[in-house]
Amino acid sequence: MATWSTLNFQDSSSPLMEQMIFFHDFTLMILTLIIIFISYLMISLFYNKFSNRLLLEEQMIELIWTILPAIILIFIALPSLKLLYLIDENNKPSITLKTTGHQWFWSYEYSDFKKIKFDSFMLPTQEMSINNFRLIEVDNRIVIPMKTKIRILITANDVIHSWTIPSLGVKADATPGRLNQANFMVNRPGLFFGQCSEICGTNHSFMPITIESVSPKLFINWIKNQ
Secondary structure (H helix, E strand, C coil): CCCCCCCCCCCCCCHHHHHHHHHHHHHHHHHHHHHHHHHHHHHHHHHCHHHHHHHHHCHHHHHHHHHHHHHHHHHHHHHHHHHHHHHHCCCCCCEEEEEEEECCEEEEEECCCCCEEEEECECCHHHCCCCCCCCCCECCCEEEECCCCEEEEEEECCCCEEEEEHHHCEEEEECECCCEEEEECCCCCEEEEEECCCCCCCCHHHCEEEEEEECHHHHHHHHHHC
């Protein structure tokens, strides 16, 4: 979970989020080196006449600062395109989960095994126990097996919503009349929280998402008991 002291991403809980964090760190390293280099050149302009003449009058330096940014952009673009294709790849999912956004709650449907449908509302403060998290705990959690490829189909019933789990690297708009899809795989058991990330009305901040990742055996028992 994110806290006020968190300056970076949440800890990754899926292979896709791991790749996103790697790409972020790689790009941030390049940007940091560029900022340091440009800052050094700007400072040297004020104190070194030779540097001033070199940067403003030499044609070679103009050629360098035209070609070098193009090379840097290629090094950033290639892993970026690879990551975009990984995000859209949806090859043979084991479970399909359909979610529908409403003002202001989520509805879920498991249709692979048998008809399992339920609504998920934010848990009221007066009904919370000491182990619950305020404003992000729900009355009906999504239960999925870990280390299993999940496809989620996302739509909305009224206005645009956005289904988001930061630690899994999933964010997809729920648009009325349109079916979006995303895929993810949780690599460890636990609870993972998210919220609607599209301003959808007065209670926008009160439609959280909670995923409970369990072992396949526990998931099968949960399916049987529904």
